[in-house]
Amino acid sequence: MADTRARLQALVQELIPLAEKYEEPAPGAFGIEDPLITKAKELIAQAQAPVDYATSLMVTTLEAISLRTLLQLNALQAIPASGSISLTDFSTKSGVQDSLLERLLRVPVNANFIDQDSTSGEYSHTHLSQGFTDPNSMPCRLFSFIYDEGLGGLMPLLPQYLTHQHAQTGKWEEPGASRDSTRFNIQTWHANVEGVKTAFEVMEMNPERMKRFQTSMAIGEQLNPFVGYYNFDKLAVSSDEEEADRKALVDVGGGQGLALAAILKAHPSLKPTHCVLQDTAPVIALAQTSNPANLPPGITYQPHDFFLAQPILNAKAYYLKAIAHDLSDANLVAVLRELVAVMAADSRALIAENVLPERGGSGVMALMDLMMMGIGGKERTEEGFRRVLRQAGLVVDWVHRAGGGRNYAIVEARLE
Numbered sequence: 513m514a515d516t517r518a519r520l521q522a523l524v525q526e527l528i529p530l531a532e533k534y535e536e537p538a539p540g541a542f543g544i545e546d547p548l549i550t551k552a553k554e555l556i557a558q559a560q561a562p563v564d565y566a567t568s569l570m571v572t573t574l575e576a577i578s579l580r581t582l583l584q585l586n587a588l589q590a591i592p593a594s595g596s597i598s599l600t601d602f603s604t605k606s607g608v609q610d611s612l613l614e615r616l617l618r619v620p621v622n623a624n625f626i627d628q629d630s631t632s633g634e635y636s637h638t639h640l641s642q643g644f645t646d647p648n649s650m651p652c653r654l655f656s657f658i659y660d661e662g663l664g665g666l667m668p669l670l671p672q673y674l675t676h677q678h679a680q681t682g683k684w685e686e687p688g689a690s691r692d693s694t695r696f697n698i699q700t701w702h703a704n705v706e707g708v709k710t711a712f713e714v715m716e717m718n719p720e721r722m723k724r725f726q727t728s729m730a731i732g733e734q735l736n737p738f739v740g741y742y743n744f745d746k747l748a749v750s751s752d753e754e755e756a757d758r759k760a761l762v763d764v765g766g767g768q769g770l771a772l773a774a775i776l777k778a779h780p781s782l783k784p785t786h787c788v789l790q791d792t793a794p795v796i797a798l799a800q801t802s803n804p805a806n807l808p809p810g811i812t813y814q815p816h817d818f819f820l821a822q823p824i825l826n827a828k829a830y831y832l833k834a835i836a837h838d839l840s841d842a843n844l845v846a847v848l849r850e851l852v853a854v855m856a857a858d859s860r861a862l863i864a865e866n867v868l869p870e871r872g873g874s875g876v877m878a879l880m881d882l883m884m885m886g887i888g889g890k891e892r893t894e895e896g897f898r899r900v901l902r903q904a905g906l907v908v909d910w911v912h913r914a915g916g917g918r919n920y921a922i923v924e925a926r927l928e
């Protein structure tokens with residue numbers, strides 16, 4: 513006990529200079545943890561007994577459930593921007609039954625997310641809950657997206673899924689590790705189409721969900737800028753190349769073209785007529801009809817399954833953003849081999865992804881990696897990318913890092 517107390521006191525001392533240096537996170541910063549928070553977590557872990565840890569885990573899970581429910585009910589907007597509100601008024605203003613509200617609010621009040629006056633019982637905002645009152649704010653969209661697409665539904669099924677997979681394959685391994693991971697994963701198993709449809713086909717079965725998913729990809733730009741750390745100008749097509757109908761950039765699995773639009777805007781030397789947006793037929797149809805990315809005219813919209821032969825030969829670059837992490841190593845190699853088959857000596861494969869540190873990594877990186885496990889994909893380290901690219905017949909030229917404390921990068925590769 514004396515040792516624990518001494519350690520706790522030392523940690524408290526270490527907190528003081530960190531508090532002095534504390535910087536408010538930049539807007540949009542995602543998963544970049546201030547050293548004060550890292551140290552405070554160490555302090556809490558040191559002070560916890562295993563049973564406290566179990567309790568805090570359960571409560572944290574409930575915090576997520578409670579917040580997702582409050583957002584669904586649009587309840588947080590009923591709390592005044594300044595001052596406080598009684599439960600009765602809160603209920604009238606939000607249209608949510610008072611006892612339901614009271615029970616949902618116990619968790620965020622306990623977590624210091626919402627304040628409750630200990631005498632009057634009135635509720636008021638903290639700086640945290642204030643950040644969730646606009647459904648279009650980054651924290652709201654990010655949290656709801658991650659919760660709805662994994663954390664709240666699929667990820668909790670991981671232990672059952674691995675047990676189910678073990679019964680079939682006799683192995684404890686990543687979902688789909690020895691089968692086609694696009695078709696054998698938690699998402700397809702949960703939708704009762706395991707082995708039949710891919711995770712993205714499951715999404716396409718529900719057009720509203722597909723639309724929501726595609727729209728939510730826009731959050732990506734707020735987390736990791738699409739441009740600013742790779743010189744897309746070097747892909748501009750010369751007049752000779754234009755004559756030979758050479759394309760500058762093929763956005764493979766490009767979704768609604770959000771990244772392509774940002775690249776074209778930042779690099780006017782690239783002409784829309786030299787760019788191709790590829791994705792599955794329903795997604796391309798959506799991009800063409802609703803054009804949420806505001807893509808300029810001239811782009812070629814091309815439905816294309818990236819597991820099949822690549823129809824655009826000799827493009828200067830094939831850009832894959834948020835594709836590699838949807839795929840197992842074997843599937844990513846298969847997709848890259850289709851590019852290798854059509855690449856010229858000066859063509860580039862550009863893989864835009866998080867690049868995990870070789871060891872450790874932030875909680876957010878671990879979260880993203882396990883989220884991808886739900887659909888049979890994974891996040892990779894630089895060495896992980898190099899290995900997979902090598903298997904496909906590519907070598908890494910450069911890893912262009914986004915900087916700013918982010919793990920994001922464009923891995924640039926060429927033919928071996």
Ligand SMILES: C[S@@+](CC[C@H](N)C(=O)[O-])C[C@H]1O[C@@H](n2cnc3c(N)ncnc32)[C@H](O)[C@@H]1O
Nearest residue numbers: 712729765766767791792795816817818833834
């Ligand atoms: C995570 S999203 C990334 C979209 C886009 N690159 C972005 O970053 O916004 C993955 C994309 O891959 C597409 N996709 C999945 N399977 C595909 C396949 N077999 N062929 C082509 N596109 C596919 C999905 O429809 C989806 O748009």
